[in-house]
Amino acid sequence: MAGVSVSAERAVRWTAPLAMFVREYYRTTLNLVLLVVIPALVIFAVSDSLGRISQVFATGLTTDMAESMGALWAAAFLTGMMGFFMITGARGADRRLVRAGYRPLQIVVFRFAVIAIFGGLATAASYLLLLTRLTPIDHVQMLLVMYLAALLYGALGVLIGSLVPGELEGSFALLFFFVMDAFIASPLFGDPTGVGLNLLPTFYPTKVLLYVTAGQPHDSVHWLYIGAYAAVVGTLAAIAFHRAAARG
């Protein structure tokens, strides 16, 4: 019985903070509102504009492609902002939890787990709204690439939140980075070939997404690039957050 009790307590040590961090997220009403508003805004409003711009510049970007991109951006942006505000909003309390007995690495794991959960939710919300506009040819690949883009931005949010001390400065940095990434690296204004553009976070996710939306074959090495990029950003974010949490 004692053994069962000890293992149950060990499990609680992992599940309790995760459950609390999840509660923190869904008790912030604005998060739930944005979960609907951002995808709707980006997919319905922005994508239509992008489609028209694309016709003017004759980039070959169809409305379906523009709407798919909108869904990917919405999922990525939501998760990035969530990652950022989660880190900055609970910085002091997370450090206190470390002083109380948790290892910084455990806090990192819990926070990334929450990002994985809500990145999935943001992806699902964006995808469901996208389904009202088009019928994807390959659901699995489309969902997967959107989810990876969301995780990428979630990690970026954590990275910026850990490195930039001010909430205002950090949110501007993330927003600026996102706008640059979404517009410059996207194929909206033709095939981007500038030096270093493929280093922007959604360059390869967008590329894969557009091929998948069009039902065209694509180079599978792009998945590898996305995975490698996510691994590098995720590791950097984990290190930066670990250092920030351990400081407490």
Added chain:
Amino acid sequence: MTDTNATLPASSDPADRSRVGARLLVEHVAKTYVSYGLWPIVRRVPVLTDASLEVGPGEVAALVGGNGSGKSTLMMIIVGALARNAGAVHVEGRIGYCPQYPVLYEKLTVAETFALFRVAYGLDRSTAATRKAELMDTLAFGQYDGFRVEHLSGGTRQKLNLALALLHDPEVLLLDEPYAGFDYETYLRFWEMSSGIAARGRSILIVSHFVEDRARFDRIYRVADGRCERER
């Protein structure tokens, strides 16, 4: 004894420590804040140059000094929340730290906050439940158990802030202006509780501004000009 900042070498003589019998020993701690302006401007503000203090078992010590004298900096160094530039800190046993401003998860309820920190401290449920009930009773905020932190008044937040520092019954208590925002009755209850804690052999170091508290302390350290001088 544990060094709360193991990255720096402990410089104290163990023989001295055993002679003093201190549960908390701070020796020649120095801290300079460095802020970077527009390159190449670097601003260095030395806050502590040679701060030493000790608190023995059963003692209640005060850390007093003017605004910006370095009291909170010294507290954070003792806790390990801030790296020092020189000196050594030795703590015997667990630390309970109550920060100057409430540091809490805003969206969690009081009950959830206690539950989370119970797990963090590694306390069993029954011990934690007893401690929680005692603390809530003493500090008179039991009726807020189901309230979210964001909905609490400043004083009640401070009660929770303090209660979390006490939950695991630490051997060394570091309290940075713990009664800020307390009403007079709670303030008196706080001192009654502190006396009880000290009577059980715990060591307490409190940052205080109140002149009328002086009689309650076994030791008083004044932080000024980067040093920490014992007044009593």
